[in-house]
């Protein structure tokens with residue numbers, strides 16, 4: 001059976017229907033959808049909550065949107081003092097949405113703060129009881145896959161679900177029994193999204209039962225992004241009428257075996273997409289072609305990398321030991337000479353290093369690695385429209401702006417493999433070029449509206465600055481190209497020293 005949703009807070013170019021072959025329901029395009037177009041836009045969540053550490057520094061109504069636009073100080077709810085808001089507008093919005101139903105519970109729980117999934121369940125249980133959901137949303141939620149029978153086979157998993165169901169039952173004002181609440185918990189596990197800011201930093205979890213109908217493929221055709229509490233699913237490549245819409249549930253830059261493990265552990269299925277099948281054949285063929293010493297070098301590097309992942313560091317660990325360790329691992333892969341820059345775990349280690357360098361305030365070195373990622377790695381991993389491609393370009397431009405605006409090098413910076421004063425290119429032309437390129441790709445890009453606005457307004461400022469100095473880089477193609485060549489040479493030099 002096909003059905004088009006009539007939920008007023010949702011607009012979409014899809015219908016849901018049974019897929020067959022064990023996938024359950026899925027979403028299918030009702031017409032041709034171009035790259036960058038909205039496949040689905042949900043204006044109001046079923047439930048969205050912040051991760052516990054983010055309650056302190058992120059608004060619980062706009063999830064950081066207005067902070068990224070300039071609001072600086074958050075005010076705590078005077079009732080529970082657990083959630084914080086930009087101002088009265090954000091507070092009133094969340095009070096009406098669900099906080100009026102949970103504020104007194106948060107007060108009685110103090111100083112304990114319920115975990116994010118329990119807070120999301122409280123919201124769902126209470127809003128359902130107050131008939132705050134469209135009946136169709138409730139029906140969709142009821143029909144979602146919970147995988148409870150599989151979860152029951154796993155003692156640790158069912159233990160976690162039961163514990164959270166008990167916690168919610170003990171504090172919620174509800175007639176639902178613990179088993180029914182456990183169903184909510186299981187559905188949340190299988191169907192929720194990572195809630196992110198419009199610059200793609202994770203801040204919490206998000207649930208909407210129509211968006212949850214999108215199935216996974218490692219060769220996906222759509223991507224998910226958030227702008228405050230609004231969800232956008234955009235076409236990452238053209239989607240034909242009647243084609244199924246797919247997103248990626250896991251990091252598909254990981255090898256097939258890792259993806260399969262991640263998907264079966266959280267979503268209980270084995271992926272048989274074209275990418276998984278093709279990669280298996282490719283790996284077998286490549287390993288037959290490699291000489292023995294190349295295989296040995298790759299295996300040694302892989303072994304050391306595996307050891308790193310057995311002792312993972314937190315993403316933004318700024319300690320010098322962590323930075324040294326991550327750099328050592330980059331060096332191991334570099335030394336093999338045949339490990340591609342874009343093959344995992346090489347790119348993930350660089351991502352962690354960039355975050356650590358940013359937290360440690362080492363901006364010149366963070367810039368070099370972010371530039372390597374933008375120039376050499378992303379084009380291999382992501383299509384032009386992919387939001388990660390846009391985000392990483394934005395990070396390079398932002399760091400370049402920061403370094404060009406009176407950044408004072410620290411004594412540490414002078415010890416860097418390539419110190420800032422040796423960068424040797426004109427930042428302004430490179431910033432202009434990256435932002436001009438990003439701006440020209442906005443229509444087909446899969447980023448969300450606030451991100452697009454940020455890029456366009458920053459480009460306008462940089463362009464204005466040039467014009468004030470009597471220069472239009474559009475008419476100085478030779479200079480832009482010469483500066484870009486120097487920038488590329490710097491990246492190559494940094495890579496040689498990896």
Ligand SMILES: C[S@@+](CC[C@H](N)C(=O)[O-])C[C@H]1O[C@@H](n2cnc3c(N)ncnc32)[C@H](O)[C@@H]1O
Nearest residue numbers: 023024025144145191212213214215216267269
């Ligand atoms: C977020 S739900 C997607 C909607 C789901 N098909 C339903 O009918 O409720 C995730 C679940 O859908 C199924 N699923 C998603 N992608 C799949 C795939 N590529 N192959 C098999 N099953 C898939 C799995 O059961 C998974 O746990």
